[in-house]
Every structure is written in structure tokens, then in C-alpha cells.
Amino acid sequence: MSDFSYPHFRFDLLKKDPHSQARRGRLSTPHGIVETPAFIFCGTKASVKGIYPSQLKAAGTQFCLANTYHLMLQPGADLIEQAGGLHAFMGWDGPLLTDSGGFQVFSLGYGSVADEIKGKRNRISSVQKITEEGVIFKSYLDGSLKMMTPEVSIEMQQKIGADFIVAFDECTPYHSSRTYTECSLERSHRWETRSFEAFDRHNNGKQAFYGIIQGGVYADLRERSAEYVNSMPFFGHAIGGTLGASKEEMYYVVDLARRHLTSIRPIHLLGIGGISDIFEGVALGIDTFDCVHPTRIARHGGALVPFALRDHSVREHISLKRASYAQDFTPIDPTCPCETCQKFSRAYVHYLLKTREILAITALTLHNVFFMNRLMQSIREALDTGTFQELRKKWAL
RNA sequence: GGAGGGGUGGUCGAGUGGUUAAUGGCAGCAGACUGUAAAUCUGCCGGCGAGAGUCUACGUAGGUUCGAAUCCUACCCCCUCCA
Numbered sequence: 329m330s331d332f333s334y335p336h337f338r339f340d341l342l343k344k345d346p347h348s349q350a351r352r353g354r355l356s357t358p359h360g361i362v363e364t365p366a367f368i369f370c371g372t373k374a375s376v377k378g379i380y381p382s383q384l385k386a387a388g389t390q391f392c393l394a395n396t397y398h399l400m401l402q403p404g405a406d407l408i409e410q411a412g413g414l415h416a417f418m419g420w421d422g423p424l425l426t427d428s429g430g431f432q433v434f435s436l437g438y439g440s441v442a443d444e445i446k447g448k449r450n451r452i453s454s455v456q457k458i459t460e461e462g463v464i465f466k467s468y469l470d471g472s473l474k475m476m477t478p479e480v481s482i483e484m485q486q487k488i489g490a491d492f493i494v495a496f497d498e499c500t501p502y503h504s505s506r507t508y509t510e511c512s513l514e515r516s517h518r519w520e521t522r523s524f525e526a527f528d529r530h531n532n533g534k535q536a537f538y539g540i541i542q543g544g545v546y547a548d549l550r551e552r553s554a555e556y557v558n559s560m561p562f563f564g565h566a567i568g569g570t571l572g573a574s575k576e577e578m579y580y581v582v583d584l585a586r587r588h589l590t591s592i593r594p595i596h597l598l599g600i601g602g603i604s605d606i607f608e609g610v611a612l613g614i615d616t617f618d619c620v621h622p623t624r625i626a627r628h629g630g631a632l633v634p635f636a637l638r639d640h641s642v643r644e645h646i647s648l649k650r651a652s653y654a655q656d657f658t659p660i661d662p663t664c665p666c667e668t669c670q671k672f673s674r675a676y677v678h679y680l681l682k683t684r685e686i687l688a689i690t691a692l693t694l695h696n697v698f699f700m701n702r703l704m705q706s707i708r709e710a711l712d713t714g715t716f717q718e719l720r721k722k723w724a725l
Numbered sequence: 726g727g728a729g730g731g732g733u734g735g736u737c738g739a740g741u742g743g744u745u746a747a748u749g750g751c752a753g754c755a756g757a758c759u760g761u762a763a764a765u766c767u768g769c770c771g772g773c774g775a776g777a778g779u780c781u782a783c784g785u786a787g788g789u790u791c792g793a794a795u796c797c798u799a800c801c802c803c804c805u806c807c808a
Binding site for chain 2: 370372373377378393395398427428429430431432435468469494499540566567568569571578596597598599600601602605617618619620621622623624625626627628629630650651681682684686688689
């Protein structure tokens with residue numbers, strides 16, 4: 329396996345920031361180039377909610393992601409294969425990644441994962457059983473029992489046909505004991521090995537494989553996991569699992585995980601996308617990020633804005649549902665080239681939100697996509713020109 | 726002129742003798758959202774008070790009652806139908 333190669337993929341490191349681990353890179357795929365650091369937009373169910381692929385592209389988006397868990401349940405991997413693959417099915421011809429579904433199987437199961445890593449909603453456990461073979465879980469659509477294994481996840485991801493696919497792993501909750509985390513980590517490694525073997529059996533050369541580093545908040549386990557993934561012929565690595573309970577802990581864990589990973593492969597940080605988190609992540613050497621946050625807060629009435637336009641000491645967005653915007657006829661961000669900022673006032677977007685016009689969702693999603701892409705663009709330019717630290721300070725709280 | 730229906734907190738609208746400062750929705754305020762079961766969820770929402778509490782409240786004015794937004798009387802508005 330050590331001589332495994334990805335002839336249609338490349339990752340080139342172009343420049344390194346002398347004052348941090350930040351790096352400027354370029355990811356080449358069969359569906360185009362991704363300049364890194366980059367943000368990957370979540371189109372979990374084969375759609376970035378609320379906007380067209382053409383709008384995504386026009387907003388400067390390089391890369392999107394979908395989720396194996398959702399797609400295998402509906403419409404099914406076979407149907408996507410029949411459609412000619414995910415790119416054709418969803419009308420996005422740029423680079424795509426599918427997540428393995430591991431996170432969903434566990435986060436939708438252990439309410440605690442969802443509670444601790446993500447929101448605080450109580451969910452009914454859907455995980456029925458975890459065995460060496462895989463996970464038996466209950467479909468959220470019809471309650472039927474499903475078996476998710478490394479082989480199933482990879483088979484689905486090969487049928488779905490994204491450029492990048494991800495190994496099936498177990499995502500442990502924050503409060504997992506060290507003993508459980510270690511046990512889970514070893515099992516995840518065995519699952520990742522099986523994932524890779526399944527991938528290798530039907531590899532058509534058009535997909536590149538990401539391995540996930542686990543280990544929770546435990547330094548030695550992160551190191552052990554890094555040694556494992558480094559030893560496997562993965563194209564890139566994704567940092568997964570719990571990242572702690574606070575921002576400080578998250579940066580600590582990311583640093584822990586990152587420092588032991590080989591520097592020649594692209595590193596993805598799963599599920600992180602706050603503005604300050606991106607600056608910290610880039611500084612720690614992360615190449616790509618994905619997160620539902622920009623598009624989700626858009627649907628909840630939030631517009632990401634530059635530091636100077638914030639109306640709240642810590643919040644990275646403004647809430648246009650507030651009545652205080654009812655008569656604000658200025659754009660969300662006068663420097664933003666998106667159609668929302670060019671044509672619509674805050675007052676109009678506020679009105680669209682209050683009347684629950686669906687255009688509000690499109691308008692804010694489009695803006696936030698532009699915002700994230702412009703942010704990443706500015707980070708890349710800063711890395712190119714050696715001014716990353718200055719830019720980082722400009723955005724610091 | 727006759728018959729009927731109705732006036733409830735910012736608003737719409739429940740309640741029809743006592744756990745009622747008064748269900749709900751909306752608006753308002755605050756918070757959350759980070760590998761998307763999320764165009765979602767949570768809290769507050771008459772005044773004063775940190776709080777126990779207290780004051781003012783269901784068109785207006787009286788009355789019945791231990792007790793009324795709820796029953797009675799008069800009056801003032803609004804709506805529908807008939808002439």
C-alpha cells in the first residue's frame with residue numbers, strides 16, 4: 329500500500345508564513361483547482377440550501393461537500409450513480425467531497441455528541457449498537473434499521489462519486505473517558521484501514537482518500553492517531569472527533585493533532601468555520617475548512633460582516649431580524665460585491681425576513697458565501713504577500 | 726326604526742362567576758447555532774420593586790356576590806341583516 333498514488337490529484341505547498349504554521353497551497357483535482365486555505369461549503373443533502381450552483385460559483389466558491397449518511401438514505405447512492413454521479417446530479421462541476429457519515433451515525437445517536445460538540449437539542453438515540461463490524465442505526469426518515477460499516481460507507485461514496493471521500497470513523501463525545509476514547513480510536517483505525525482497503529478494491533483513480541485523525545482531547549492519543557494516518561497512503565487528512573468544550577481547548581486540540589501530521593498532505597479541519605476559528609486554524613496549519621455555520625446563520629437571519637461593521641462585541645455577524653434595521657437603508661456591507669449588498673438594503677432584507685419571504689434566505693446565504701470566499705481570498709493574498717499576521721490582527725477581537 | 730352579533734393586555738384572538746396578570750399566534754427584546762433530521766431552537770415579554778410583593782388592568786358608569794373579564798342595569802362605540 330505504501331506505493332499507492334493519486335495520479336489525478338496533487339497538493340502543492342506554495343508558501344509558508346514565517347511566523348506561524350500557516351501555509352498557502354494548491355489542490356489539483358479532476359474537477360479543477362482549489363487554492364488553499366479554502367472554505368468548503370456544506371451541501372449536505374446535495375444542495376447548498378437556498379442558492380444555485382451558478383451563484384455559488386459566481387460568489388467565488390471553489391469547493392463543496394455532501395454527506396454520505398443523508399444521501400444513502402435519500403435518494404440512495406444507486407440513484408446518484410445512475411444520474412451520472414454527484415457532480416451531474418446536483419449541477420456543481422467543481423471539486424466535491426463526501427463526508428463518510430460517521431459523524432451523523434454517532435451524533436444523531438449519542439445525544440451527547442450533538443449536545444456537546446454542536447447544539448443542545450435532545451435527540452432520540454438512533455444508534456442501536458456499535459460492534460467491530462460497524463454501527464447499526466435507525467434511519468431518521470422511516471425508523472428502519474441500517475447497518476453502516478466502513479465497506480458500506482466507501483461503496484456509497486464511490487457510487488456517489490465525489491472527488492474526495494473520507495474514511496468511516498467513530499466520533500466520540502467530549503465526555504468520553506480516556507479509556508473509551510482509546511478503545512474507540514483503535515477501532516476507528518481498524519475501520520479506516522478497512523475503509524481504505526474497500527476504496528482500493530474499486531478505485532477508478534478519480535477519487536482521493538482522506539483519513540481522519542481522532543483521539544479526542546488527549547495529547548498522546550492524538551499523536552498515536554497521527555502516526556497511524558501518516559503511515560497510511562491517504563491523500564489528505566481530516567481532523568475529527570471532539571475538539572473540546574471551549575475555543576481555547578479547540579485550538580489546543582487542533583494544534584495537538586496538526587503538529588504530528590505529515591506536512592506534505594492537505595489537512596482539513598472538520599466542521600469549523602467561525603471567522604476567528606479560521607484565522608486560528610490557518611495559523612495552526614489547516615488548509616481547508618468546512619462548516620454549516622455561514623449558511624445556517626444566513627437562514628436564521630445572520631449576515632457575516634467585517635470587523636468594523638459588527639454591532640456586538642463578540643458576535644461575528646449581525647442579526648437582520650432586529651427591528652433596529654427596519655429603516656436602515658444602507659447595504660449589509662458596502663464593500664461587498666454580492667447582489668444582496670449591491671441591490672438590497674438592510675431594511676429590505678429585514679423586511680424579507682419578517683415577512684418570511686424565501687428570498688431572505690437566498691439573499692443572506694449568497695452574501696455569507698461571498699463573505700467567506702472573500703475572507704479566504706484575503707487570507708491567501710496575505711500569505712502570498714507575507715502579511716498574514718497583520719491581517720490576523722485586523723480581525724482579532 | 727326593528728333584529729342580531731361584538732367591544733380583552735402593542736396587535737390578532739381564547740376565556741364566559743373563583744388555582745386569571747388573564748391560553749395561543751404575531752410583533753418586540755435577549756440568547757443559541759461550528760464533519761446540517763435546523764427558513765431552527767430557547768428564555769423574557771402590564772407598571773413599580775433586587776426580591777417577597779404591590780399597584781393598575783378585560784368599552785364607560787353603577788349593581789349582584791365572600792369573590793366578576795365572566796351575571797344584571799344604563800350609557801357609548803363597532804359590525805351584519807331587515808325596513
